[in-house]
Amino acid sequence: MPNPSYPAGPRVNHVGFSVRCLESTIRFWCECFGATLVRQGEMSGPFLSHVTGAPDTTVKMAIVEIDGFPVELLEYALEAEAPRGGGYSQGVAHLAFDVDDIEATLGSVSLHGWQAQGEVQTIPAGEKKGTKVMYIVGPDGCVVELMQPPREFAE
Structure with a gap:
C-alpha cells in the first residue's frame, strides 16, 4: 500500500x-574488496x-565506495561504552x-514504534550542505538514517 x-x-x-578502528577498517574495505577511499573527516559537537x-563525542569518518555504492565508516570516541542498540554502538550498521x-516521515515512522535519536539537523557545509538528517531506531534495534536533500527553488 503506497505511503503518502x-x-x-x-x-x-x-x-x-x-x-572500532577507522584506519584498519579502511584498509580492510580497500585491500579486501577493492573499495576506493572517497573522503575522510572528523565531526563533533x-x-x-x-x-x-x-x-558529547567526536567521530572520525570515512566514505569508501565499492561498485559505485557508498559505505560510511564511523569511529566514535565515547567516554563510556555505548549502550547496545544505539546507532553509535560498535558493530551497529x-x-x-x-x-x-x-518531518512527515518522522511522524509516520513514530506510529510504528520507531524513535528519533535527537533532533533533525541541517548539514552546514560540504558535499551534502543543506541536507536535513536524523537517526531513528526501531523497536527491534534497527537503525535508519533519514536524509532530506535540499530542495532547489526555481526563481
Whole structure:
C-alpha cells in the first residue's frame, strides 16, 4: 500500500557501520574488496549528538565506495561504552534513505514504534550542505538514517 509520506518512495543513500578502528577498517574495505577511499573527516559537537543520539563525542569518518555504492565508516570516541542498540554502538550498521519530507516521515515512522535519536539537523557545509538528517531506531534495534536533500527553488 503506497505511503503518502513517500511520494516518490525512499531512495537508498548509503550504508554505514560503527567501527572500532577507522584506519584498519579502511584498509580492510580497500585491500579486501577493492573499495576506493572517497573522503575522510572528523565531526563533533551538538550537531552530531542531535543527529545520532551519541552524547558529547567526536567521530572520525570515512566514505569508501565499492561498485559505485557508498559505505560510511564511523569511529566514535565515547567516554563510556555505548549502550547496545544505539546507532553509535560498535558493530551497529545503519541504512540511510533520502526522503522528500523528513518531518512527515518522522511522524509516520513514530506510529510504528520507531524513535528519533535527537533532533533533525541541517548539514552546514560540504558535499551534502543543506541536507536535513536524523537517526531513528526501531523497536527491534534497527537503525535508519533519514536524509532530506535540499530542495532547489526555481526563481
